[in-house]
Amino acid sequence: ETGVTQTPRHLVMGMTNKKSLKCEQHLGHNAMYWYKQSAKKPLELMFVYNFKEQTENNSVPSRFSPECPNSSHLFLHLHTLQPEDSALYLCASSQDRSGNTIYFGEGSWLTVV
Amino acid sequence: GQNIDQPTEMTATEGAIVQINCTYQTSGFNGLFWYQQHAGEAPTFLSYNVLDGLEEKGRFSSFLSRSKGYSYLLLKELQMKDSASYLCAVRVYNAGNMLTFGGGTRLMVKP
Numbered sequence: 001e002t003g004v005t006q007t008p009r010h011l012v013m014g015m016t017n018k019k020s021l022k023c024e025q026h027l028g029h030n031a032m033y034w035y036k037q038s039a040k041k042p043l044e045l046m047f048v049y050n051f052k053e054q055t056e057n058n059s060v061p062s063r064f065s066p067e068c069p070n071s072s073h074l075f076l077h078l079h080t081l082q083p084e085d086s087a088l089y090l091c092a093s094s095q096d097r098s099g100n101t102i103y104f105g106e107g108s109w110l111t112v113v
Numbered sequence: 114g115q116n117i118d119q120p121t122e123m124t125a126t127e128g129a130i131v132q133i134n135c136t137y138q139t140s141g142f143n144g145l146f147w148y149q150q151h152a153g154e155a156p157t158f159l160s161y162n163v164l165d166g167l168e169e170k171g172r173f174s175s176f177l178s179r180s181k182g183y184s185y186l187l188l189k190e191l192q193m194k195d196s197a198s199y200l201c202a203v204r205v206y207n208a209g210n211m212l213t214f215g216g217g218t219r220l221m222v223k224p
Contacts, residue, residue, distance in 0.1 A: 002157065042117070042216045042217070043200065043202075048211065056209060090156070098210060101146070101158050104148075104156045104157070107155060
C-alpha cells in the first residue's frame with residue numbers, strides 16, 4: 001500500500017470508446033503525475049500537476065486528456081486511442097515539484113483493441 | 114536530454130551479492146533514485162543519492178560518483194523475493210526537477 005490508489009486496475013477498450021482512469025492519493029501531497037510504462041521501454045512522463053495546475057505536458061497526444069480537480073485526485077480521460085497506446089499507466093505523487101521522492105500507484109493496465 | 118543506461122537483465126544466486134550499474138549523461142544533475150518494481154506492481158522507492166558516496170539501508174546500498182556519471186545498487190544476501198526490475202532515475206534542475214528513468218534491470222534470483 002503506497003498511499004496512491006488507481007482504478008481500474010485493468011481496462012480493455014475499443015478504439016472508439018471513451019474511458020477514464022482515476023487516481024487518488026492519501027499522502028497529503030501537492031504534486032501528481034501520470035507516467036506511461038510500455039514493454040521494453042523506460043517509464044515516460046506524460047503530465048505533471050502541481051497544486052492542481054498543469055505544469056508539464058510531455059508532448060502527449062490530445063487523445064489523452066488529464067484532469068486534476070484537487071490535489072488529491074487525478075484523472076486521465078481516454079478517447080479514440082490506438083492499439084499502440086496499450087500500456088501500464090502509472091499515477092504518482094510527491095510533496096511538491098521541488099524534487100521530493102515520488103510515490104507510485106499500482107497502475108492501470110490498458111489494452112486497446 | 115538525459116541518457117540513462119543500465120543492463121537489461123541480470124541473474125544471481127540466492128544468498129549472493131549482486132551489483133546493478135547505472136550510467137547517465139545529463140546536465141543540471143540533482144539526484145539519482147533507485148526504485149524496485151515487482152511484476153504487475155507499483156515501483157517502490159529504494160534509495161536516493163545526491164552527493165558522492167555510499168548510502169546503506171539494510172541489505173541494499175547505493176553508490177554515486179557524479180564526476181563519472183555512475184551509480185550502482187548493491188544487493189546483499191539475495192532472497193528469492195528480490196527478483197524484480199530495478200529502475201534507475203535521474204533528476205535534473207533544467208527539466209523542472211522531473212525524474213527521467215532508465216529502462217530498468219530485470220533481476221532473476223535463482224535457488
